[in-house]
Amino acid sequence: MIEAIQKFLVKMQQQEHVYPLIHQAEVQVNLRCEHQVVQLVIKNGAVFILQNPSAQQSIYEISGNEAAMKQLIEGTTRLRLLEQKREIKVDTSLRIALLLESLFFLTKAQEDLAKII
Known part of the structure; x- marks a missing residue:
């Protein structure tokens, strides 16, 4: 998942x-x-990960198996669809879920468009 x-x-x-x-x-x-936790941080127009997620508490969490999480992060399957299929569990507000879904999907969508052109 970290890759x-x-x-x-x-x-x-x-x-x-x-x-x-x-x-x-x-x-x-x-x-x-599974047994791996990575904290994704969005702050001041930047997106980064924290190496030691236990150092800072987060009230939001998305969890699932490796295949589902990879689909989400790579933008190949939308967050809400994975949640509906019960492949991932989303413990965030709807606003945060939509933001993350947009980030993952738009990043992938732009890559697909570049391949076409």
Whole structure:
């Protein structure tokens, strides 16, 4: 899962069209996959991960198996669809869930468009 998140972070830095979504957001969400927890932080227009997620508490969490979490992070399947299929559990507000879904999906969608052109 960590590799998928690192790829996502690299793609985020290359795609300015998603920055209006995060320029004023301040969110910390734990991404839990089996025994691995990574804290994704959105703050001051930046997205990064914390190496020691236990150091800072997060009230939001998304958890699921490795395949479902990878689909989410890579933007191949939308967060709410994975939740409806009960492949992931989402413990966030709807606003935060929609923000994360948009970030993951738009980052992937832009990559697909570049392949077409």
